[in-house]
Amino acid sequence: MRTVQDVLTRLRAEFVEMPGLRLTPEQVQRLCGVEAMMCRVLLDTLVNEQFLSISSDGHYARLRDGAEPPYLRPAKAELRTEYSAKKAS
Secondary structure, X not given: OOOHHXXXXXXXXXXXXXXXXXEOHHHHHHHHOOOHHXXXXXXXXXXXXXXXXXXXXXXXXXXXOXXXXXXOOOOOOOOOOOOOOOOOO
């Protein structure tokens, strides 16, 4: 039988291994195979530990800490105009 600590460890690992993962409580229930009350305890625990945050639409996501890089942004390409393309004739 799995303990609460086992399920917490698994849930933390899922969020660490999949950056950007966002789950509803129902999805967490299915993922971890736990009942609704246990799911609520798990999610509340991870929010209180400041590992997860909850969005206004009810999704749970990993709360970033200072040790991780901030949200990644795509690099900007620089278009050089001094080189002109030759037209095919």
